[in-house]
Amino acid sequence: MSSELHTDIAIIGAGPAGIAAAIAACAQGAHVTLVDDNPRPGGQIWRGGPSQAPASASSTFRQLADSQARLLSGFRVAAIPAPGQLLLEDPHRAQVLRYGKLIIASGARERLLPFPGWTLPGVTGAGGLQALVKGGLDVRDQHIVLAGTGPLLLASAATLRAAGAQVLLIAEQAPWSQLARFGWALKAYPAKLAQAASLAWQLGGVPYHHASHVLAALGQTRLEGVQLQLGARTLTLPCDWLGVGYGLLPNTELLRALHCQISQGAAEVDALMQTSQAGIYAVGEATGIGGVDKALLEGRIAGLAATGAAAAAQALAPKRKRQLAFAALLDKHFALQPAITQLAQPDTLVCRCEDVSHASLQLFDSWREAKLQTRCGMGACQGRICGAACESLYGWQGSGDRPPLLPTRLGSLLEPTLAKANPT
Amino acid sequence: MNPVMHGDVLIIGAGIIGSALAEQCARRGLRVAVAEAAIPAAGTSAAGMGHLVVLDDNPAELALSRDGLARWQARRHELPANAEYRACGTLWLARDEAEMQEAERKQAGYQQHGLSSNLLPATALRKLEPALAPNLAGALQVPDDAVLYPPVASRWLLQNAQALGAQLWCKAQVSSVDDEGVARLADGRLLRARHIVIAAGNASATLLPGLPLKPRKGQLLITERYPQRIRHQLVELGYIRSAHASDGDSVAFNVQPRATGQLLIGSSRQFHDTDPAINWPLLQAMLSRALEYLPSLRQLQALRSWAGFRPATPDKLPLLGKVPGHSRLWLATGHEGLGITTALASAHLLADLLCEQAPALDPTPYNPARFGPWSLADQHHPVGVAA
Ligand SMILES: Cc1cc2nc3c(=O)[nH]c(=O)nc-3n(C[C@H](O)[C@H](O)[C@H](O)COP(=O)(O)OP(=O)(O)OC[C@H]3O[C@@H](n4cnc5c(N)ncnc54)[C@H](O)[C@@H]3O)c2cc1C
Ligand SMILES: Cc1cc2nc3c(=O)[nH]c(=O)nc-3n(C[C@H](O)[C@H](O)[C@H](O)COP(=O)(O)OP(=O)(O)OC[C@H]3O[C@@H](n4cnc5c(N)ncnc54)[C@H](O)[C@@H]3O)c2cc1C
Numbered sequence: 023m024s025s026e027l028h029t030d031i032a033i034i035g036a037g038p039a040g041i042a043a044a045i046a047a048c049a050q051g052a053h054v055t056l057v058d059d060n061p062r063p064g065g066q067i068w069r070g071g072p073s074q075a076p077a078s079a080s081s082t083f084r085q086l087a088d089s090q091a092r093l094l095s096g097f098r099v100a101a102i103p104a105p106g107q108l109l110l111e112d113p114h115r116a117q118v119l120r121y122g123k124l125i126i127a128s129g130a131r132e133r134l135l136p137f138p139g140w141t142l143p144g145v146t147g148a149g150g151l152q153a154l155v156k157g158g159l160d161v162r163d164q165h166i167v168l169a170g171t172g173p174l175l176l177a178s179a180a181t182l183r184a185a186g187a188q189v190l191l192i193a194e195q196a197p198w199s200q201l202a203r204f205g206w207a208l209k210a211y212p213a214k215l216a217q218a219a220s221l222a223w224q225l226g227g228v229p230y231h232h233a234s235h236v237l238a239a240l241g242q243t244r245l246e247g248v249q250l251q252l253g254a255r256t257l258t259l260p261c262d263w264l265g266v267g268y269g270l271l272p273n274t275e276l277l278r279a280l281h282c283q284i285s286q287g288a289a290e291v292d293a294l295m296q297t298s299q300a301g302i303y304a305v306g307e308a309t310g311i312g313g314v315d316k317a318l319l320e321g322r323i324a325g326l327a328a329t330g331a332a333a334a335a336q337a338l339a340p341k342r343k344r345q346l347a348f349a350a351l352l353d354k355h356f357a358l359q360p361a362i363t364q365l366a367q368p369d370t371l372v373c374r375c376e377d378v379s380h381a382s383l384q385l386f387d388s389w390r391e392a393k394l395q396t397r398c399g400m401g402a403c404q405g406r407i408c409g410a411a412c413e414s415l416y417g418w419q420g421s422g423d424r425p426p427l428l429p430t431r432l433g434s435l436l437e438p439t440l441a442k443a444n445p446t
Numbered sequence: 447m448n449p450v451m452h453g454d455v456l457i458i459g460a461g462i463i464g465s466a467l468a469e470q471c472a473r474r475g476l477r478v479a480v481a482e483a484a485i486p487a488a489g490t491s492a493a494g495m496g497h498l499v500v501l502d503d504n505p506a507e508l509a510l511s512r513d514g515l516a517r518w519q520a521r522r523h524e525l526p527a528n529a530e531y532r533a534c535g536t537l538w539l540a541r542d543e544a545e546m547q548e549a550e551r552k553q554a555g556y557q558q559h560g561l562s563s564n565l566l567p568a569t570a571l572r573k574l575e576p577a578l579a580p581n582l583a584g585a586l587q588v589p590d591d592a593v594l595y596p597p598v599a600s601r602w603l604l605q606n607a608q609a610l611g612a613q614l615w616c617k618a619q620v621s622s623v624d625d626e627g628v629a630r631l632a633d634g635r636l637l638r639a640r641h642i643v644i645a646a647g648n649a650s651a652t653l654l655p656g657l658p659l660k661p662r663k664g665q666l667l668i669t670e671r672y673p674q675r676i677r678h679q680l681v682e683l684g685y686i687r688s689a690h691a692s693d694g695d696s697v698a699f700n701v702q703p704r705a706t707g708q709l710l711i712g713s714s715r716q717f718h719d720t721d722p723a724i725n726w727p728l729l730q731a732m733l734s735r736a737l738e739y740l741p742s743l744r745q746l747q748a749l750r751s752w753a754g755f756r757p758a759t760p761d762k763l764p765l766l767g768k769v770p771g772h773s774r775l776w777l778a779t780g781h782e783g784l785g786i787t788t789a790l791a792s793a794h795l796l797a798d799l800l801c802e803q804a805p806a807l808d809p810t811p812y813n814p815a816r817f818g819p820w821s822l823a824d825q826h827h828p829v830g831v832a833a
Contacts, residue, residue, distance in 0.1 A: 404750065436734060
């Protein structure tokens with residue numbers, strides 16, 4: 023591979039959104055490069071790639087395979103050294119990709135919030151645990167508790183059960199009243215309702231508690247059990263794994279580095295999925311959490327729009343409206359209850375990269391000050407986890423991303439040949 | 447509107463310079479207030495390296511940095527643990543025989559001033575820091591130099607001042623000052639004091655138009671944790687050339703082992719670039735330079751990089767003293783790349799002047815009058831301040 027690649031359209035993220043964008047843009051005859059840091063395309067939902075994906079995904083994967091898109095798997099975007107250039111890195115090399123237009127399909131991550139014991143080995147995100155299993159973790163006969171909020175708990179439970187785990191219970195923080203209203207509203211979305219029904223079928227027998235949450239993970243050096251608030255009563259259960267996720271948050275680091283406007287944590291886009299920066303599009307979870315159908319549709323719109331097929335892209339706008347309405351439902355009915363942000367004890371770590379406790383953060387008024395004085399957010403994850411936690415717990419807005427986007431080998435940063443400075 | 451605060455000294459800016467001065471004035475029993483536009487210790491003082499280093503390029507720089515280091519050393523046990531003070535010493539690295547001769551000259555100079563240092567031949571250097579490139583000619587070791595983590599040290603100084611009664615006004619951006627001891631805040635409030643000290647770093651020039659102060663951009667990069675890989679602050683002997691180059695962009699090898707095991711890699715110097723974003727060509731030049739000295743850095747993970755702006759005067763010496771032509775208005779800024787080292791020395795010197803006591807160091811080389819005079823910002827058109 024030469025150290026510099028060129029493409030008309032670079033797409034970052036090979037989840038449903040990125041794949042759909044690639045297919046649409048290729049069909050228009052554009053030269054497309056699809057970059058994803060996982061070994062296989064598929065993103066979060068189709069993590070194992072074509073071979074493990076459900077039947078519903080197979081035609082999408084087939085279209086991708088039949089397209090002329092160049093797939094750079096295992097490469098992540100490390101930095102943006104100059105306009106129109108991305109610095110990519112895989113475990114062995116660095117690579118510069120020059121693009122004409124850019125479609126960002128960076129997906130979402132789970133919101134993790136601190137509670138006593140959450141840093142014990144054996145405690146993960148709810149979707150994170152699912153991802154581990156999709157990646158090969160053996161959970162046969164393991165006792166698992168899932169907690170947090172949102173449909174991902176159900177999807178994760180289904181995967182875990184299929185892998186032979188015993189899911190002891192699911193604790194959903196949203197109260198029954200909200201869930202019932204969500205269920206009612208789902209009637210307007212037959213496809214979603216069918217998905218929900220199929221999940222419910224797969225989960226037959228797993229107790230599902232509403233208005234419930236984890237109080238603490240128990241154990242000395244590894245998770246041994248969990249203390250739960252189930253409605254009005256508390257319960258302690260022994261278990262091997264605990265997966266807790268409080269919904270999803272768009273990955274906006276790349277968008278912020280490109281100075282794209284972000285509002286309420288997601289990329290701001292127009293009807294053709296263009297961000298505030300001309301020629302840069304955002305699709306899928308990056309524009310707001312809405313699931314796989316929204317991701318596929320938005321990817322298609324952007325793939326068309328970026329290749330000049332504006333009318334065809336525009337024609338999909340009404341469909342997207344519906345997806346956005348569904349996304350708004352998710353947001354509203356799974357909003358966090360106040361108790362969830364009050365679980366941390368003074369000695370509970372909020373930033374686990376740098377071991378910063380709740381008590382030491384409570385002394386400050388802003389993310390910047392807390393960061394400078396305690397190193398919160400300065401570790402390997404660069405605030406991806408604790409930044410969101412601090413926003414939920416203390417109302418702080420994060421600030422100031424600093425390159426690279428992810429930890430990157432020093433040697434890789436030297437890779438792009440840029441206009442020479444003239445240092446003496 | 448009546449002024450909301452009356453006191454002896456109003457300090458504008460809660461960077462390390464303003465904070466050190468606040469502490470020193472409070473210790474002397476003065477009633478002190480500090481007005482900070484944003485949050486304390488988040489300006490240049492949060493962007494630098496925290497190398498406490500004696501520089502010997504000229505007698506005035508030597509005197510102030512030496513005094514500054516000695517004061518930090520004397521207080522090292524008072525500092526909170528997370529200020530991460532460590533007496534790791536400096537190794538000034540020589541690439542060839544010519545630079546080795548420079549190291550010898552440097553040693554002679556230190557010796558003359560009673561400062562200890564050791565010349566290390568190549569073999570001894572390799573023993574001390576095996577990660578260094580094998581082709582280096584040797585080094586000058588200055589064992590008493592140290593490092594600390596500036597944001598915490600700076601906040602600590604301010605907290606000491608507050609414990610002694612100093613008031614801190616945050617989100618208090620001063621938009622103009624006069625020689626009657628009145629400072630006007632951007633929100634219209636007025637603060638009054640017997641003396642006003644401008645310690646606003648680069649922004650000081652917005653309060654005193656014409657002040658010969660220019661932001662000099664510097665970039666740093668920090669790695670993930672690699673404990674024990676390096677034990678001394680490593681600096682190339684060419685550093686002074688870079689630091690004192692009057693114009694143009696320059697890079698110099700400068701690596702600091704942090705208490706966390708991270709390596710902080712510097713440094714660059716640039717006028718005429720006021721963009722806080724990373725300048726990539728210069729970052730690359732800086733990293734290439736670093737690899738020449740520490741080849742194994744290539745495989746380490748870079749965590750983040752950032753830029754800061756050193757408040758620089760034409761002669762690279764700070765401005766400490768009265769604003770020329772004024773009786774109640776003072777300056778404490780212009781510390782360029784040495785403000786962490788020299789903060790305590792500067793605070794003592796200025797507090798002496800404020801209290802009309804004879805300072806231990808000759809204040810002449812730092813007297814702002816060497817450049818003045820300047821007019822005050824227009825009272826009716828407050829100047830925007832870039833915090
Ligand atoms: C942990 C987790 C598990 C989930 N499980 C399910 C599930 O089982 N069922 C379900 O319906 N929904 C699930 N979801 C929801 C999921 O977000 C959507 O269903 C759907 O996958 C969104 O598609 P997308 O293309 O927008 O994003 P994603 O599928 O998240 O794809 C984004 C891709 O971009 C890559 N990427 C991001 N940044 C970079 C970068 N800088 N360089 C290179 N690559 C990058 C990511 O690694 C990822 O592969 C899950 C979400 C998460 C976070
Ligand atoms: C890359 C780099 C590396 C460095 N490395 C070292 C090193 O190793 N050793 C060393 O000794 N020094 C080093 N320095 C230099 C050192 O960081 C500075 O000299 C020092 O921090 C200057 O402190 P200050 O208090 O003057 O400025 P600042 O820290 O910038 O403080 C000024 C304060 O004034 C406030 N302010 C501004 N305008 C107003 C207003 N109108 N009203 C109210 N408040 C206002 C600001 O918000 C700010 O908080 C380095 C600097 C850089 C950039």
